[in-house]
Amino acid sequence: xxxxxxxxxxxxxxxxxDICPSDIMHIDTTYRRAYNLEPNMxxxxxxxxxxxPHQAIDVRGYADFAxxxxxxxxxxxxEKGVIAWRIKFRNGKKDLNLLAPITTKPWGKEIPQLASxxxxxxxxxxxxxxxxxxxxIRMDEGGLHxxxxxxxxxKEGVYY
Amino acid sequence: MAYDTIIEDGIDILVxxxxxxxxxxxxxxxxxxxxxxxxxxxxANIDRSGAVAQGLYAINCYMGTRWGENNPEDHVRYARIDxxxxxxxxxxxxxxxxVDSAVHQxxxxxLPLMRxxxxxxxxxxxxxxxxxxxxxxxxxxxxxxxxxxxxxxxRICVTHLLMDxxxxxxxxxxxxxxxxxxxxxxxxxxxxxxxxxxxxNIYKPRSVGEGAGRVWxxxxxxxxxxxxxxxAGAKMTQMENKIVLARFKDGYGPVGAYFLHLKTYTCNGLxxxxxxxxxxxxxxxxxxxxxxxxxxxxTHRPIPTCxxxxxxxxxxxxxxxxxxxxxxxxxxxxHLEEIGWHNFLGMxxxxxxxxASTDVDPKNQNPELTTSEPYVMGSHATGCGAWCSGPEDLSxxxxxxxxxxMTSVEGLFGAGDAVGGTPHAFSSGSFTEGRLAAKAACKYxxxxxxxxxxxxxxxxxxRKEEIYKPLEHYTINRNEVVAGTVNPNYISPRQxxxxxxxxxxxxxxxxxxNYMTNEKLxxxxxxxxKLLEEDLEKVAAQDIHELLRAWELKHRHLAAExxxxxxxxxxxxxxxxxxxxxxxxxxxxxxxxxxxxxxxDPETGEYTMEKxxxxxxxxxxA
Numbered sequence: 001x002x003x004x005x006x007x008x009x010x011x012x013x014x015x016x017x018d019i020c021p022s023d024i025m026h027i028d029t030t031y032r033r034a035y036n037l038e039p040n041m042x043x044x045x046x047x048x049x050x051x052x053p054h055q056a057i058d059v060r061g062y063a064d065f066a067x068x069x070x071x072x073x074x075x076x077x078x079e080k081g082v083i084a085w086r087i088k089f090r091n092g093k094k095d096l097n098l099l100a101p102i103t104t105k106p107w108g109k110e111i112p113q114l115a116s117x118x119x120x121x122x123x124x125x126x127x128x129x130x131x132x133x134x135x136x137i138r139m140d141e142g143g144l145h146x147x148x149x150x151x152x153x154x155k156e157g158v159y160y
Numbered sequence: 161m162a163y164d165t166i167i168e169d170g171i172d173i174l175v176x177x178x179x180x181x182x183x184x185x186x187x188x189x190x191x192x193x194x195x196x197x198x199x200x201x202x203x204a205n206i207d208r209s210g211a212v213a214q215g216l217y218a219i220n221c222y223m224g225t226r227w228g229e230n231n232p233e234d235h236v237r238y239a240r241i242d243x244x245x246x247x248x249x250x251x252x253x254x255x256x257x258x259v260d261s262a263v264h265q266x267x268x269x270x271l272p273l274m275r276x277x278x279x280x281x282x283x284x285x286x287x288x289x290x291x292x293x294x295x296x297x298x299x300x301x302x303x304x305x306x307x308x309x310x311x312x313x314x315r316i317c318v319t320h321l322l323m324d325x326x327x328x329x330x331x332x333x334x335x336x337x338x339x340x341x342x343x344x345x346x347x348x349x350x351x352x353x354x355x356x357x358x359x360x361n362i363y364k365p366r367s368v369g370e371g372a373g374r375v376w377x378x379x380x381x382x383x384x385x386x387x388x389x390x391x392a393g394a395k396m397t398q399m400e401n402k403i404v405l406a407r408f409k410d411g412y413g414p415v416g417a418y419f420l421h422l423k424t425y426t427c428n429g430l431x432x433x434x435x436x437x438x439x440x441x442x443x444x445x446x447x448x449x450x451x452x453x454x455x456x457x458x459t460h461r462p463i464p465t466c467x468x469x470x471x472x473x474x475x476x477x478x479x480x481x482x483x484x485x486x487x488x489x490x491x492x493x494x495h496l497e498e499i500g501w502h503n504f505l506g507m508x509x510x511x512x513x514x515x516a517s518t519d520v521d522p523k524n525q526n527p528e529l530t531t532s533e534p535y536v537m538g539s540h541a542t543g544c545g546a547w548c549s550g551p552e553d554l555s556x557x558x559x560x561x562x563x564x565x566m567t568s569v570e571g572l573f574g575a576g577d578a579v580g581g582t583p584h585a586f587s588s589g590s591f592t593e594g595r596l597a598a599k600a601a602c603k604y605x606x607x608x609x610x611x612x613x614x615x616x617x618x619x620x621x622x623r624k625e626e627i628y629k630p631l632e633h634y635t636i637n638r639n640e641v642v643a644g645t646v647n648p649n650y651i652s653p654r655q656x657x658x659x660x661x662x663x664x665x666x667x668x669x670x671x672x673x674n675y676m677t678n679e680k681l682x683x684x685x686x687x688x689x690k691l692l693e694e695d696l697e698k699v700a701a702q703d704i705h706e707l708l709r710a711w712e713l714k715h716r717h718l719a720a721e722x723x724x725x726x727x728x729x730x731x732x733x734x735x736x737x738x739x740x741x742x743x744x745x746x747x748x749x750x751x752x753x754x755x756x757x758x759x760x761d762p763e764t765g766e767y768t769m770e771k772x773x774x775x776x777x778x779x780x781x782a
Contacts, residue, residue, distance in 0.1 A: 002370060020204070020208075021204040021205070021378065022380045023203075023708055026705070038705075040370055040371075041372075041373050042373045042379075043510070044374065044509055045208070045213050047213055062410075062510075064370055064371035065514070071516065072509060076296075090516065090519050100502055103270040103296055107303075110269050110270055111269050111300075111303055113307050114190035114307070120191060125192070128254075130258055136264045137260050138225045138226050140225075144257060144258075145225075145231060145232050145253075146553055147777065152777050152778060154556050154777045
């Protein structure tokens, strides 16, 4: 496909270069704009498309099986917590607009700093519990499952 | 080479690779190690890295004990039958009893989980999966990891683990290079948690050219979890348990929500139900134990994923392809149609691109399915990975050496794809394993086990020379030819990858041989792997980006070599539909109801193989 960059929209800001998981968005040294240098290692993950502030990056289906003339666009808005998609079919018969939430809370605010919560007790360290457990496991006052609590025993050399 | 050496010293916990496993580790480590130095080294940018980079539309492992839905032993039973008996039940039970707390945290952090309007519980798409709007799953968990870590190094390709020189078989950190600046990075650390990925692209993909990137698993998952650990001499298990996926053709779009939530089903090219026709023949191969259609109805024991593949592959071979997913019925409901599309957009956008480009509207046409090339990984419906210690309250002596998720190398821990024998962990289970490893790593340090670690300048300098060798090799030899990519002194990383894929495909049961291999083929393949290994010493990188590809290839090669040895060792077809040993077609529980374990000697490259006992802690059926 993979991604390609519109010459007139890209200003070389490098957001796509910063985010691409496959390290294939690079800045072309002549044009000072981004481009995909290794299409056969691109996953169509859309990370660069979503990160581009100018909607300068688009995707074309892989040449070995996808005909030309279609479009799948995305605009992701962290402030509003939504992502909008538009899918246009090659034959023009389908034009879908879809919207999905990406978060239900203000971005990153609800994640605590574990350095500032009170540290673990010796009892917690010696137990099998993780942070915020057992409360967060079952949320019904129930504790951690163990072999004993669940009526299990290790069986040696059992073949079944 | 004129690159700076940057040393980060005094690290307590180094997280190498921060996908879902690594983020879980970094997050949890801060609670148990309030004063410890926690550092992340990630090949990409942790906001979008790992297999969940583009999102996930489901959390595939959630017990729901809160709603009285499942207990950990139910999950052990399910994963065990799906993997035809072969799982580490202690590790699975442990992951399952903690996984809900990770999911409940995700909800608190803002991940949109869908709810069942009637029950109030999370909306399920099957017994183990819950549906989410997961486009931003990875950025959300990355935020948690960033809040806990002292320092996050993005764009570091970790190439090797450092080993302690005062005590054999103890880890002492890792080294790598920055794929932007080229600088050499040294991380001296008391413990390392490997959260790197499994291996895509070690088998020849079905697509060619540009399409080679449209694989099922992320192309940047370069088997580094295995490359790093095998290179350090860690014992590996179940590396023969490669996975083949049935997916929407070409785009590799997910089928789980389609089957389970949209209630679509498959048929052959003639519009007939075909799967059950293959069961009698299949039962002869695997025995009633693993394919009992009646029991699967009565007790919700699933037909193992690989066996469904077998029926698929057999039907196509019989000339009655293609296999279709019947979507035309479900998609008449506008709500289900929307879910069908969202399912792709949230996790495999490429499938939406493909249907838009080929005018496939699943409302009017039943799309084609196919089986993928094999993958080597540890967290989906397969359990490749390192041989790890279990928790003290669940593990028999052979599975327990003191620290949960610690590999056979001291101070080296694993999470996600890195841990062997824990299939069906998926994203939430990988995150949970990271948390478990982090707690254990803190304990390991507090117990004084990491005292007195020595890393000499020689080790650091030797690795540096080794890492940059492909750049040097290119510089020295490039002018011998006029231009182009053909040179008698070197191969490029892409050429090396092409050779690896061809080799794995043809000798180790890839798609073009219908996933079939045998002892003779495996032995020829192993000889060719040795020659490739020699040529990898002559791989040439013309820039830092190619240097990244060169090291990814070396990690893939180590993972692939391990797959060869394991496949040769297990003399049976344990998972027909994932791969077949033509010389041992039947499942042989008398000799092979065991886990396979290997170790590659880091000095000589020689493999030692052994069988490990399989312990059961859960009775057969509920």
